[in-house]
Amino acid sequence: MSVDIDTVKRVAKLSRIACDDARAQKMQGELNAILGFVEQLNEVDVEGVEPMTSVVEMNMRQRSDEVTDGNKADDVTANAPASEDHYFMVPKVIE
Amino acid sequence: MSELTSLTIAQAREKLLGKEITAVELTDAYLAAIDEANKTLNAYIEVTPENAKKWAAISDEKIAKGEAGALEGIPVGIKDLFGTQGVHTQACSHILDGFKPKYESTVTQNMWDDGAVMLGKLNMDEFAMGSSNETSYYGAVTNPWKAKGDDTPLVPGGSSGGSAAAVAAQLCAGATATDTGGSIRQPAAFTGTVGVKPTYGRCSRWGVVAFASSLDQAGPIARDVRDAAILLKSMASVDVKDTTSVDIPVPDYEAAIGQSMKGKKIGIPKEYRVEGMPEDIEALWQQGIQWYKDAGAEIVDISLPHTKYALPAYYIVAPAEASSNLARYDGVKYGLRVTGDDITDMYEKTRSQGFGDEVQRRIMIGTYVLSSGYYDAYYLRAQKVRTLIKRDFENVFNQGIDAILTPATPSSAFKIGDEEMAADPVKMFLNDIFTVTVNMAGLPGISVPAGLDSKGLPLGLQLIGKPFEEEMLFQASHVIEEAAGTFVPKRWW
Numbered sequence: 133m134s135v136d137i138d139t140v141k142r143v144a145k146l147s148r149i150a151c152d153d154a155r156a157q158k159m160q161g162e163l164n165a166i167l168g169f170v171e172q173l174n175e176v177d178v179e180g181v182e183p184m185t186s187v188v189e190m191n192m193r194q195r196s197d198e199v200t201d202g203n204k205a206d207d208v209t210a211n212a213p214a215s216e217d218h219y220f221m222v223p224k225v226i227e
Numbered sequence: 228m229s230e231l232t233s234l235t236i237a238q239a240r241e242k243l244l245g246k247e248i249t250a251v252e253l254t255d256a257y258l259a260a261i262d263e264a265n266k267t268l269n270a271y272i273e274v275t276p277e278n279a280k281k282w283a284a285i286s287d288e289k290i291a292k293g294e295a296g297a298l299e300g301i302p303v304g305i306k307d308l309f310g311t312q313g314v315h316t317q318a319c320s321h322i323l324d325g326f327k328p329k330y331e332s333t334v335t336q337n338m339w340d341d342g343a344v345m346l347g348k349l350n351m352d353e354f355a356m357g358s359s360n361e362t363s364y365y366g367a368v369t370n371p372w373k374a375k376g377d378d379t380p381l382v383p384g385g386s387s388g389g390s391a392a393a394v395a396a397q398l399c400a401g402a403t404a405t406d407t408g409g410s411i412r413q414p415a416a417f418t419g420t421v422g423v424k425p426t427y428g429r430c431s432r433w434g435v436v437a438f439a440s441s442l443d444q445a446g447p448i449a450r451d452v453r454d455a456a457i458l459l460k461s462m463a464s465v466d467v468k469d470t471t472s473v474d475i476p477v478p479d480y481e482a483a484i485g486q487s488m489k490g491k492k493i494g495i496p497k498e499y500r501v502e503g504m505p506e507d508i509e510a511l512w513q514q515g516i517q518w519y520k521d522a523g524a525e526i527v528d529i530s531l532p533h534t535k536y537a538l539p540a541y542y543i544v545a546p547a548e549a550s551s552n553l554a555r556y557d558g559v560k561y562g563l564r565v566t567g568d569d570i571t572d573m574y575e576k577t578r579s580q581g582f583g584d585e586v587q588r589r590i591m592i593g594t595y596v597l598s599s600g601y602y603d604a605y606y607l608r609a610q611k612v613r614t615l616i617k618r619d620f621e622n623v624f625n626q627g628i629d630a631i632l633t634p635a636t637p638s639s640a641f642k643i644g645d646e647e648m649a650a651d652p653v654k655m656f657l658n659d660i661f662t663v664t665v666n667m668a669g670l671p672g673i674s675v676p677a678g679l680d681s682k683g684l685p686l687g688l689q690l691i692g693k694p695f696e697e698e699m700l701f702q703a704s705h706v707i708e709e710a711a712g713t714f715v716p717k718r719w720w
Contacts, residue, residue, distance in 0.1 A: 135595065146595045147550065148557070148571070149587055150579035161255045161590060164650055166592055170539040170605070176612050178416055183610035184617065187427045187441065187669025188694065207329035213564035220559050223570050 134164045231256035233715075234396040236301050239400060243290055243300045250290065250300025254283035254344050257302045261346065261398050267720040270383075270393040272307060273315040275348035282344040282413065284309050287367075289342060298461050299342030306390050307348045307693040309335050309445070310354055310434035313473035314345075318436040320353045322581025323416040323562040332434025332648035333469065334403060334445045334462045346665075351391030353583045354553065355410055355438045358658035359641070359648070360388025362585040366531075367643050370418060371396040381640040384414030384658070390448045391418040395716055401458045405435060407442045408541055409662030412674035416635035416687030417446050417495040419676040419714030421455045421704070422448045424662075426694045427669035428473035430596035431466035440471075442541075442666040452708050456480035456701045475695050479593040480559035483698035484705045491703070494628040499661055503639060507680040510636045515632055515677055515688045518710045520679050520702075521671035527588045528627060529537045531619040536612050537664040538656060543596050543609035544667075549586075550593025556581065589653060615666040624693050630703045633675040635687035659687060671697045675704040677711045685714050 135143070137153075140160045144151035151159065205218040214221035230251050231687055234242065242248045258276050265271050279302065286300035305311060307319050308330040317323035323509040331339070339345070359382040360368040369389040370381040372395065383392040387404035391414035394402050404411040406424035414423025422445040430445040437443060447458035460480050466472040494517060500509070516526055558564035558577030565580050568572035582590065596605035623631065641648070648655045665672040671694070674687040688707055692700045 134568055136475055139595075140591075141592050143595045143598065145597060146586075147590050148554075148574040148578050149582070149590065150572075150575035153398055155579075161589070163591060163595070165651060165653055166542060166588070167595075167658070170609075173536055173539050173543075173608055173612055174419070176536055176608075178608055178615070181611040182612050183614040185610075186471075187617065187667075188471070188473055190428075190473060193467070193472075195467060200467065204329070209330060209417040209560035211326050213558060213562070222559055222566070223349065223573055225570050 133168060144200060228436060232260050232290035232402070234439040234452050236400050236457050237510040239301060243293060243340045244473040250286035250344065251280065251302060253630055254279050254302050254346070255401060257346055264396055264398055264720045268369045268371060268392055268396055270350055270368050270389045270396065270398055271304065271347045272319065272350045272389070275314060275530065279344050279346050281343070286342050286344060296340065296342030297457070300336055300344060301342070301400050302344045302346050304340065304390060304402040305335055306387055306405060307351050307404055308405050308436045310436070311335055311345065311392045312350065312697040316356045316436070317350050318554065320378050320586070320623065321563060322556045323576070326561050333466045338461050338463050343461070348533065349393055349402060350458045352386035352388065353586050354436065354549070355405055355407055356429055356549070356585050356589055357385040358409070358413055358655050361643065362583050364583065368392045368645065371465065371642050371720065372418060372640060372684055375720065377682070379642045381684070382417070382643050383638065384417035386410040387414050387448060391415055391420055391422070394418070394420045394448050394450060396720070398682070401447055403445060403462065405443060405445045405447045406547060406666065407438050409659035409665050410438035411446050411448060412558055412672055412687070412689060413518055413636050413658055413663045415674040416676070417685065419716065420448050420450060421452055421676065422446065422674045423455050423459055423697070423700070424665060424672045425459060425463060425697055426671045429463045429671070429697070431464060431469040431472050433466055435550040439545040440552060441548060444547060444666070451713050452701055452705050453481060453484055456484060459696065459697065460618050462626040465572045473695070479699055483702040486702045488703060488706055491524045491629040492527050492627055492632040493519045493524045493625055493703070494527050494529035494531050496531045496534065496631060496633060498531050499633040502658065504634070504637055505680070508637065511678050511686050511688065512632070512634050515707060516707055518676055519632065521573030524648065525550070527608050529623045529628060531623065531664070533612065533615045533619050534545040534664055537616050537659055537667050538613040540609040540616070541663045541667060542592070542656060543605050544613065545608050546589040546593035547597050548593070550590045553586070553590055566575045570622070601621060613667050616664055620668045620670060629698055631691040631693050633689045633691065635661060635689040637661065639680045639682065639686055665691055670694060671700055673704050673705045676714045677707050680715070
């Protein structure tokens with residue numbers, strides 16, 4: 133399978149990565165090289181094989197449902213590019 | 228001064244506890260060495276001298292009081308992927324500009340609890356995506372090794388290139404690293420150091436910047452097998468904060484070193500004999516087999532039939548997981564923000580300027596293979612292939628094999644700015660051809676320096692073990708180290 137320019141642009145949009153025509157052109161070749169490489173997986177007979185969900189056979193550990201953390205609004209917003217009163221500031225979203 | 232930095236962790240530990248040297252002296256010696264070398268090698272992207280001196284002084288007090296921890300006063304470097312409280316943590320990406328976490332990763336906290344001293348943060352491929360350390364926002368790292376009679380600067384491998392270069396050039400006693408497809412073992416092989424990728428679940432992933440969560444695993448890069456064992460003992464733990472951390476006590480890895488290999492079965496997989504592999508590497512592999520025969524081990528030819536599909540399956544699974552892990556970088560919560568016309572424009576501009584080319588490629592591939600209509604053909608199939616790869620290993624271990632011996636890399640270190648690798652992303656991927664199977668199956672692996680090639684550059688052999696049997700890897704790799712010795716680059720920087 134290979135991707136065309138429109139698909140590259142659609143994937144860029146889904147990835148939230150700005151992608152102009154020149155960049156899409158370059159990406160197309162690179163993505164197709166990678167997709168070409170992974171194509172060989174089609175040779176493998178995977179009939180009846182369970183997909184891997186965990187490399188280690190284990191039951192996910194459960195913990196008791198209790199509050200162990202919190203009241204860290206200062207810490208949570210400390211690294212934000214823009215924040216005010218413990219809110220993350222973003223450009224206007226609703227008209 | 229250089230005498231102090233040439234001590235292994237085991238040697239420094241003895242001298243510190245014997246009061247022959249102080250932790251402050253040792254730390255000062257490393258800081259001076261970094262000061263001299265880092266402009267040339269670019270292994271550290273942030274040095275923390277004040278903290279280091281303060282911690283070293285505390286270590287000296289603890290040693291005086293007889294309260295020394297297992298790594299008391301040992302100066303270490305930390306890969307930039309590990310969250311270190313109040314200190315530069317950016318996965319060597321532009322998108323995490325200025326990020327200083329308010330928390331400490333479990334692995335580094337374990338080391339500080341044991342008394343280790345942090346010298347600074349080490350260079351790496353951006354988000355651990357790369358095999359040459361050239362994708363770092365902070366520039367390439369130069370390998371302390373050079374080919375005989377050739378001044379060309381070489382890569383240290385990646386993604387833990389800064390860790391490997393710093394250990395090889397004696398700019399830290401040992402370093403933390405991470406391995407998603409070979410990022411500990413390949414740079415260790417390229418720099419003549421020992422690198423351990425533990426079993427998935429052995430070291431907590433908590434507080435480590437995520438790349439591909441089902442494959443990422445932290446481990447040490449060290450100067451010799453014993454130092455690697457000492458470091459892993461400290462780094463590994465059972466951690467309630469990581470749900471994939473496995474509830475098995477951490478053994479004393481050092482105790483395994485020197486145990487006899489008599490009667491142990493070493494598997495030699497025929498699928499690792501790849502076309503176009505340099506003669507030097509084939510010869511080294513044969514040499515390794517001979518060393519095990521001499522040590523009384525039994526050599527068994529084995530087959531891991533799905534080996535060749537590990538790398539293509541990896542390049543579906545890893546980008547898929549990366550695309551979702553890296554969705555959090557949006558210019559809102561931390562790091563870089565590039566303003567835009569509206570919020571979507573801001574996201575898109577931030578991510579296109581904040582992520583480097585390799586990271587963008589992988590996010591795009593990951594998004595594509597997970598997108599509607601393609602999931603079954605790519606991601607689901609890759610996860611099925613992964614089951615088959617793991618089954619190959621289980622079959623072999625069920626036959627009684629104790630460890631598997633393979634080359635660590637298909638070549639020695641290559642030059643910085645290699646045109647062929649730059650032109651073809653897949654060519655760079657092939658660096659991980661011998662290491663990636665281990666991540667896909669969640670197994671432990673170690674890369675040990677085993678010799679120099681005809682150019683005078685280090686080559687490593689890899690040992691692969693059963694889940695949570697890292698002890699066997701330390702036991703077995705010691706045989707190679709005893710026979711081959713250790714390797715230190717000639718100082719030119």
